Amino acid sequence: MTAGQDDEHGKAPLTAGKELQGLRVWVVEDDPELLALGVEDLRWRGAEVLGLASAEALYRALAVGQCDIVVLDVGLPGEDGYAVAQHLRRSADIGIVMLTGRGSTHEMAHGLSLGADVYLVKPLDGDLLAAALASLRRRLRPAAPTVPVAHLAAPPASGQWQLQADGWNLGAPNGAVLALTSAERGFVRALLATPGQPVEREALIAAVTDQPWDFDPHRLEVLVHRLRARVRNGMGMTLPVRALRGAGYLWMREAA
The missing domain is CATH 1.10.10.10 (Winged helix-like DNA-binding domain superfamily/Winged helix DNA-binding domain)
Known part of the structure; x- marks a missing residue:
């Protein structure tokens, strides 16, 4: 069930889930409909979300801002998700979740070897993605030791x-x-x-x-x-x- 849909008893949820409250998530997806749905669902769950349609748009956003986790589609135009994940892992300390319709063991191993923290296969349930993001947030290393x-x-x-x-x-x-x-x-x-x-x-x-x-x-x-x-x-x-x-x-x- 996605945000705004009725449950099995015909009643819509009274309040939005807030399990991702305060988490900054950037979603990179070239399908406009999937991007809009993903952004809407993550916002409903409390995340601060930015939707981007390409690797180039992601790089421009990273030049002026930062996020906690990037949700990255593999099949992007131009530079694909594998190449993007590799670049991100070498230049930024952020979580990387890869989404793809290619769910073979080889594809998953390839994505993880290039720097992805989580590899999920489409079609994707919103609850599963939210659980993965919440788990990854707990595992992310703090940016740096704090001082008194x-x-x-x-x-x-x-x-x-x-x-x-x-x-x-x-x-x-x-x-x-x-x-x-x-x-x-x-x-x-x-x-x-x-x-x-x-x-x-x-x-x-x-x-x-x-x-x-x-x-x-x-x-x-x-x-x-x-x-x-x-x-x-x-x-x-x-x-x-x-x-x-x-x-x-x-x-x-x-x-x-």
Whole structure:
């Protein structure tokens, strides 16, 4: 039974299920009808949902925002779901649920090997998807270790940008602290190791993935755009990173 349908006694549910309350889910599906139905059902269950029709639309959204879990159709136009899952696993710490009509053991093993956390076969029951999302939320690793609240109230002693909690938190001169994903951690650590000096794209890619030979350079741009937005929105500051045409990126030194 989907949201809004009558039950077997002819009565509609009185209240929406809220088992996914607060969970940010992005659904990538090229079939408009299936996308609309999926988005509606997940919203009814309390999730914050964004519907996207292609891998390109997903990458654009990731450049300016973030989610907790991506529900990804395998049969997308252009870049298929397998390739997308592989890119996401290397560039972002988010949950990945793959949906497909191809339910063979080989297909499922292939999707899981490329980075999917859950592999579900269509036609899909809404209750099953909701249960999978709720289970995945419980299993997702926290973005980063937290630091005591007392440490967040005052600016760093140096008054400079710095990494904290073994590099999992970025501290700003104004005292704000941002939890980093593993890819962001590698990127920032590489730049802060030589502030004021350019770091080549190849070196940065090697810092954010353990398979740099198979990493799409466009993912690095997505990571930088997303990190800029997170720093601006979450810390109230501008990330002091400059892109250098043909030479990578550099971390700009603070004024003396």
